[in-house]
Amino acid sequence: MSETKNKDSTEFWRWQEYQRVIKEKTWKDKDIITAGVDVGSVGSKATILINGEIYSWGIMRTGSNSPESAIKVLDFAMKGTDLCLDDLKYVVGTGYGRVNVPMANKAITEIACHAKGANYIWGSKVRTVLDVGGQDIKAIHCDETGRVTSFLMNDKCAAGTGRGMEIFADLLQIPIEKIGEVSLNVDKEPPPVSCTCVAFAKTEAVGLLRKGWSKEMVLAAYTRAMAIRMSNLVNRVGLEKEFVITGGQSKNAGIVKRIENVLNVETLPSPNWETGGLDPMIAGAIGAALFAKALYLKNQKN
Amino acid sequence: MKKQNTQKKYVPELSQKEIDELSNSIKTSSQKIVAETIKRMKESDKNRPKTMKYFDEMADLFGKREKEIIEAKKSGKKIIGYLCLFAPIELILAADAIPVRINSGWYDATKIGDRVVPVEVCPVIRSTIGAKMVSLSPFLENSDAIISVLTCDAMTKLGEILTDYTPIWQMTIPRIKDSDQALRLWIEEIKSIKKEIEKLTGNKITRKKLRRAIELTQKATKAFRRLQQLRKGNPVIMGRDAMLAIQTYIWDDVERWTKNTNKLCDELEKRVKNKDWSVPPDTPRVLITGTPMFWPDNWKVPSLVEEANPKGVILADEICSSERILNDPVGVDEWSMNDMLNAIGERYLMASTCACFSSTDGNEDRINWLITKIKDHKIDGVIYYVVRGCMLYAMEYTRVKKVLDQLNIPVYYLDTEYTREDVGQMKTRVEAFLEMLTARIDF
Numbered sequence: 155m156s157e158t159k160n161k162d163s164t165e166f167w168r169w170q171e172y173q174r175v176i177k178e179k180t181w182k183d184k185d186i187i188t189a190g191v192d193v194g195s196v197g198s199k200a201t202i203l204i205n206g207e208i209y210s211w212g213i214m215r216t217g218s219n220s221p222e223s224a225i226k227v228l229d230f231a232m233k234g235t236d237l238c239l240d241d242l243k244y245v246v247g248t249g250y251g252r253v254n255v256p257m258a259n260k261a262i263t264e265i266a267c268h269a270k271g272a273n274y275i276w277g278s279k280v281r282t283v284l285d286v287g288g289q290d291i292k293a294i295h296c297d298e299t300g301r302v303t304s305f306l307m308n309d310k311c312a313a314g315t316g317r318g319m320e321i322f323a324d325l326l327q328i329p330i331e332k333i334g335e336v337s338l339n340v341d342k343e344p345p346p347v348s349c350t351c352v353a354f355a356k357t358e359a360v361g362l363l364r365k366g367w368s369k370e371m372v373l374a375a376y377t378r379a380m381a382i383r384m385s386n387l388v389n390r391v392g393l394e395k396e397f398v399i400t401g402g403q404s405k406n407a408g409i410v411k412r413i414e415n416v417l418n419v420e421t422l423p424s425p426n427w428e429t430g431g432l433d434p435m436i437a438g439a440i441g442a443a444l445f446a447k448a449l450y451l452k453n454q455k456n
Numbered sequence: 457m458k459k460q461n462t463q464k465k466y467v468p469e470l471s472q473k474e475i476d477e478l479s480n481s482i483k484t485s486s487q488k489i490v491a492e493t494i495k496r497m498k499e500s501d502k503n504r505p506k507t508m509k510y511f512d513e514m515a516d517l518f519g520k521r522e523k524e525i526i527e528a529k530k531s532g533k534k535i536i537g538y539l540c541l542f543a544p545i546e547l548i549l550a551a552d553a554i555p556v557r558i559n560s561g562w563y564d565a566t567k568i569g570d571r572v573v574p575v576e577v578c579p580v581i582r583s584t585i586g587a588k589m590v591s592l593s594p595f596l597e598n599s600d601a602i603i604s605v606l607t608c609d610a611m612t613k614l615g616e617i618l619t620d621y622t623p624i625w626q627m628t629i630p631r632i633k634d635s636d637q638a639l640r641l642w643i644e645e646i647k648s649i650k651k652e653i654e655k656l657t658g659n660k661i662t663r664k665k666l667r668r669a670i671e672l673t674q675k676a677t678k679a680f681r682r683l684q685q686l687r688k689g690n691p692v693i694m695g696r697d698a699m700l701a702i703q704t705y706i707w708d709d710v711e712r713w714t715k716n717t718n719k720l721c722d723e724l725e726k727r728v729k730n731k732d733w734s735v736p737p738d739t740p741r742v743l744i745t746g747t748p749m750f751w752p753d754n755w756k757v758p759s760l761v762e763e764a765n766p767k768g769v770i771l772a773d774e775i776c777s778s779e780r781i782l783n784d785p786v787g788v789d790e791w792s793m794n795d796m797l798n799a800i801g802e803r804y805l806m807a808s809t810c811a812c813f814s815s816t817d818g819n820e821d822r823i824n825w826l827i828t829k830i831k832d833h834k835i836d837g838v839i840y841y842v843v844r845g846c847m848l849y850a851m852e853y854t855r856v857k858k859v860l861d862q863l864n865i866p867v868y869y870l871d872t873e874y875t876r877e878d879v880g881q882m883k884t885r886v887e888a889f890l891e892m893l894t895a896r897i898d899f
Binding site: 253261262263265266290301304305307 | 765866869880881884885887888889891892895
């Protein structure tokens with residue numbers, strides 16, 4: 155596993171970029187090798203599938219240039235696999251930058267891809283998917299095949315998204331990966347901050363810190379407000395079990411716990427990517443690669 | 457003394473220099489948008505009907521029609537603007553005056569309107585105020601009087617604000633439509649507007665003239681219905697082309713519009729014969745409902761739907777800037793003055809599906825319209841379009857969704873503002889919805 159992070163970094167918002175290859179898998183020329191490239195507003199993800207089964211993936215920060223980020227993250231996912239671009243039979247681009255994925259044969263929205271990917275990661279019993287991305291939140295309802303039946307997306311405001319969390323990590327000087335744990339480290343849950351707008355919430359947080367609130371309390375109050383906002387979106391789309399969370403914020407235990415609490419439902423546990431499991435952050439890229447396989451086969455038939 | 461008379465109740469005084477600068481910059485950017493939008497409309501349908509050329513020309517708000525209106529005004533004709541579809545245009549036509557609808561579709565004009573009302577107010581209203589403040593709209597500028605119908609809250613105040621510039625004739629619309637006293641009140645309003653029109657124009661609205669005006673709009677409705685009939689089968693025209701053709705009716709000459717719409721229908725009928733479709737027949741068929749969408753800037757949603765990947769095609773709508781303009785004719789039994797006025801009253805009040813009414817059946821007229829159109833036009837999915845601040849349509853969504861859920865028709869709530877900034881995010885939402893519809897048809 156390759157990693158890119160300076161241990162003594164003072165960039166608290168910076169999360170870990172990494173790549174993984176399933177070592178026990180191999181590939182032959184006749185295999186259907188497909189890729190999904192999910193260029194999000196904050197993170198870019200790429201996944202390689204062999205005959206519809208996961209082989210490798212990579213996650214990195216999206217740069218200012220979408221096509222470049224797409225190329226970089228796909229290269230990252232193929233690192234140490236002997237694969238090259240020509241071996242990929244079909245590539246689907248998704249995410250905010252989906253139309254700017256140069257090697258993609260087709261673009262599909264991240265909404266369809268996350269539902270499909272969640273279906274792959276957790277199985278056919280998943281009905282509701284909450285994808286908390288870098289810049290937006292989507293509540294998706296799907297059927298047993300991972301096909302979208304309805305969805306809702308927040309407006310252009312970044313409240314409760316990954317970007318908002320990064321701003322709070324910086325403000326409170328807590329590494330982004332620790333933010334969930336820290337927010338749960340309170341004796342009593344404080345009332346949520348009243349304003350969900352990131353800019354105003356930041357002002358409110360500074361006020362609370364001045365009043366003598368601990369970092370943990372402030373973070374708990376912000377996280378709770380975000381969890382309520384996300385839960386409202388889930389309720390509006392209609393919560394049906396099983397319920398899962400994808401996207402970067404699925405790794406934020408503070409968010410997950412509070413959503414479960416507000417909605418009075420348990421999410422299906424996320425596989426632990428640090429111990430070799432799949433990463434819910436790549437659900438969109440997995441979905442895209444699965445669509446790539448389906449589209450490749452469809453084209454072969456015609 | 458004189459100063460007191462001209463003191464404005466709402467709007468701040470702007471210098472002529474500022475007015476000219478703002479108006480020119482909005483006009484320039486808007487004309488760019490119009491050219492770009494029409495170019496994209498042509499590109500997305502390689503086989504675009506040739507008869508659309510006429511409507512493209514009419515779509516230039518600073519072109520032929522502006523000149524005609526200025527000429528007509530010089531020759532002594534009166535121009536009467538209106539803000540809501542409830543204004544009885546037959547009476548305006550019968551007095552030999554020109555009716556023009558004056559709601560603004562300019563995005564950048566909202567920022568000027570923001571100086572008068574807060575941003576929470578519906579952008580259609582803010583934009584219309586802004587357009588008036590900088591003398592942007594040729595139709596609004598040339599209006600000798602404006603009919604303001606007190607429909608939604610924002611419209612109610614808009615008329616009041618515009619009294620700072622132009623004589624405003626207010627009409628009270630009853631908020632309950634299915635009662636005898638409501639219709640009686642409304643017909644009284646129609647009669648008093650008739651007097652105002654006669655006074656301004658100096659032309660008496662005679663029985664003969666009114667009959668001719670009614671017959672003129674009846675013919676327009678007939679042409680419109682012919683077009684709609686053609687949109688029930690495989691797509692022979694893109695939705696945004698049809699919507700543009702329909703919308704030009706609100707500022708075009710009625711007779712000429714009817715003639716050109718019939719020409720468009722002739723061409724489309726040939727296409728049906730030749731099986732010459734605008735998009736593959738399995739393209740998801742969309743209906744749009746909700747807040748009105750005004751040319752030139754606010755063509756965002758139709759463009760997103762019909763340029764999306766996967767593509768959708770709009771076959772019908774239920775908005776007051778499109779199909780609702782022409783859906784219902786004035787139905788007259790006896791051509792007496794009294795009967796004609798009653799018929800006009802009934803047509804404008806009873807046939808309206810506007811969300812400004814309250815009824816114990818939950819706006820069943822609108823629900824029935826939607827169900828009928830969904831069946832007739834074989835709609836796969838509905839886009840419920842709302843601009844922020846449009847309270848009534850936002851509230852009725854819950855009702856509409858309940859009904860459509862029962863019919864198993866997917867509906868998507870698409871909320872936005874008068875801005876281009878959210879196009880990327882809206883594209884994701886529209887495309888995901890169309891993917892969902894495609895998946896129902898195909899995968």
